[in-house]
Amino acid sequence: MEVEAEEIFKEFKQHSISEFFKKNRQMLGYSGMVRSLVTVVHEYVTNSLDACEEAGILPDISVGITETGENRYSVKVSDNGPGIPKEYVGRALATILAGTKFHRYVQQRGQQGIGAAGCTLFSQITTGKPIQVKTFPRGKKRAYSCSIALDTMNNKPIVTDYAETDEAFNGLEITGEFGGVKYEKGERGVYEYLRRTALSNPHIQMKFVGPDGEEKIFVRAVDTVPERPKPTRPHPLGLAVNDLIEFAKASKSRKLSVFLMETFSRVSQGKVEELRKIAKEVDLEKSPDKITWDDSERLIKAFKEVRWISPDPTSMVTIGEDQIGVALKNILAPEFMHITARKPAIFRGGIPFVVEAAVAFGGYAGRKVDEGYEGNIMRFANRVPLMFDSGSCAITEAVKGIQWKRYGVDMDSQPITVFVNVSSVHIPYSGVGKESISPEEEIVNEIKLAVMESARGVQRYVSGKKMANSETSRYKMVMGYANQLASDLSTLTKVDREKIKGMLEVLVSKHYPKAKGSREEEVGEAKEEEG
Numbered sequence: 001m002e003v004e005a006e007e008i009f010k011e012f013k014q015h016s017i018s019e020f021f022k023k024n025r026q027m028l029g030y031s032g033m034v035r036s037l038v039t040v041v042h043e044y045v046t047n048s049l050d051a052c053e054e055a056g057i058l059p060d061i062s063v064g065i066t067e068t069g070e071n072r073y074s075v076k077v078s079d080n081g082p083g084i085p086k087e088y089v090g091r092a093l094a095t096i097l098a099g100t101k102f103h104r105y106v107q108q109r110g111q112q113g114i115g116a117a118g119c120t121l122f123s124q125i126t127t128g129k130p131i132q133v134k135t136f137p138r139g140k141k142r143a144y145s146c147s148i149a150l151d152t153m154n155n156k157p158i159v160t161d162y163a164e165t166d167e168a169f170n171g172l173e174i175t176g177e178f179g180g181v182k183y184e185k186g187e188r189g190v191y192e193y194l195r196r197t198a199l200s201n202p203h204i205q206m207k208f209v210g211p212d213g214e215e216k217i218f219v220r221a222v223d224t225v226p227e228r229p230k231p232t233r234p235h236p237l238g239l240a241v242n243d244l245i246e247f248a249k250a251s252k253s254r255k256l257s258v259f260l261m262e263t264f265s266r267v268s269q270g271k272v273e274e275l276r277k278i279a280k281e282v283d284l285e286k287s288p289d290k291i292t293w294d295d296s297e298r299l300i301k302a303f304k305e306v307r308w309i310s311p312d313p314t315s316m317v318t319i320g321e322d323q324i325g326v327a328l329k330n331i332l333a334p335e336f337m338h339i340t341a342r343k344p345a346i347f348r349g350g351i352p353f354v355v356e357a358a359v360a361f362g363g364y365a366g367r368k369v370d371e372g373y374e375g376n377i378m379r380f381a382n383r384v385p386l387m388f389d390s391g392s393c394a395i396t397e398a399v400k401g402i403q404w405k406r407y408g409v410d411m412d413s414q415p416i417t418v419f420v421n422v423s424s425v426h427i428p429y430s431g432v433g434k435e436s437i438s439p440e441e442e443i444v445n446e447i448k449l450a451v452m453e454s455a456r457g458v459q460r461y462v463s464g465k466k467m468a469n470s471e472t473s474r475y476k477m478v479m480g481y482a483n484q485l486a487s488d489l490s491t492l493t494k495v496d497r498e499k500i501k502g503m504l505e506v507l508v509s510k511h512y513p514k515a516k517g518s519r520e521e522e523v524g525e526a527k528e529e530e531g
């Protein structure tokens with residue numbers, strides 16, 4: 001029997017975005033028990049950091065995890081940030097695709113307005129419980145608390161148990177209970193995530209209490225709130241045909257030429273004249289909303305032929321060489337480290353990014369394995385630790401592509417940590433989980449250059465160390481003193497310098513029978529070691 005269209009379409013329905021993520025939770029990072037718990041902590045901690053930095057407050061964060069059942073944990077994250085006003089709290093924490101950061105073209109950790117509501121949804125579908133919120137919004141007179149759940153059918157918040165309190169408290173505190181999760185202290189667990197967050201954010205103070213009751217305080221290493229990145233305008237080279245049309249339709253500028261200058265970065269009057277010559281068919285005097293698909297295509301093509309000046313670096317905030325140094329010392333206490341900060345570069349023709357890298361040796365660097373050590377890579381994007389999907393990441397690809405043996409460094413047996421942070425308004429994440437950076441050629445190259453420079457620094461140190469430990473080197477060092485002594489004694493006693501030197505040489509050689517060599521080389525090596 002044939003079925004009519006009407007009949008089939010009786011089933012036609014529209015779903016809400018919450019319903020979609022309920023069925024596709026892995027897209028939000030909720031896959032695997034250990035990873036899911038890290039995702040919850042990551043969402044809350046990055047929100048706290050974004051909020052504190054926006055409010056100009058030095059972040060003081062506390063994370064507590066307790067076990068409440070089998071594969072079931074309660075997570076509490078509190079901060080000293082600006083808090084959330086009552087009228088926004090429901091939507092901020094229980095409406096997917098709602099937030100304060102969505103339409104900004106600025107370097108921030110959060111962007112889409114998915115994280116916090118995703119946690120609420122995850123708590124709800126794994127334990128049936130709402131999240132508990134306590135907040136004292138800055139500028140308001142009292143703190144309040146409430147419970148928040150998500151009406152998934154309508155992607156709307158359900159706020160209950162509202163109560164005001166006089167409790168002395170600042171910022172925001174969220175407590176949620178989650179099922180199908182697991183706490184582990186390993187390489188991919190919450191503890192490691194927080195340790196790396198402290199490493200890339202030396203300005204934060206953070207307390208962690210784990211399910212085993214163990215308490216760890218990550219001490220603030222620098223006392224300044226990072227500079228706020230400036231919102232930037234998109235660069236013409238980062239646009240696709242459709243993007244340009246959308247921007248043009250939304251524009252209030254009178255002419256296409258003015259629109260281009262007002263909307264995008266690096267478009268000057270001079271550049272407009274160049275574009276006019278290249279894209280002759282496009283009338284730049286007409287109203288932007290009259291733009292056609294052909295116009296846009298021609299302009300996008302013309303953008304690629306114009307010579308642009310380098311991107312504006314003020315849109316990017318890096319960690320900074322000094323701060324990386326302080327943080328690495330604080331957390332890894334390495335024997336030696338070398339830090340490299342590259343200049344801003346661009347990928348996909350117009351999107352600016354900056355790479356910072358460090359190679360640390362000894363101390364808590366690297367990873368302890370049965371008999372000894374091996375090297376590890378710590379990946380960061382805009383200061384956020386990337387813990388998963390390392391295989392498909394630009395950072396992994398760059399670091400693995402380096403011929404470490406050339407630098408006398410062995411990633412398989414030495415206590416080495418390679419640290420890489422990529423900063424950009426638009427990090428090209430390879431998946432929705434935002435756990436790896438897509439291996440764009442320019443990004444991989446910049447990372448390679450940065451890490452190689454630091455590898456050379458470590459090479460100088462390691463080879464210097466080998467020298468110092470060898471008998472030859474000790475012999476040479478003592479002979480250095482002996483030469484000086486010979487000269488001094490000769491001046492005092494008028495005995496021939498070479499004669500005294502010869503006698504001392506015999507004496508010293510008895511102690512280091514296997515050593516030989518010349519003094520000049522040693523000085524050269526010693527100098528290298530300092531640098």
Ligand SMILES: Nc1ncnc2c1ncn2[C@@H]1O[C@H](COP(=O)(O)OP(=O)(O)O)[C@@H](O)[C@H]1O
Nearest residue numbers: 047048051092099100110111112113114115116
């Ligand atoms: N700790 C916090 N302090 C103040 N505001 C917060 C905090 N956490 C979340 N918010 C607000 O809730 C919004 C939604 O958060 P989220 O869903 O994680 O999206 P995003 O971080 O991408 O904006 C944020 O944009 C912010 O306005």
Ligand SMILES: [Mg+2]
Nearest residue numbers: 047110115116
């Ligand atoms: Mg967020």
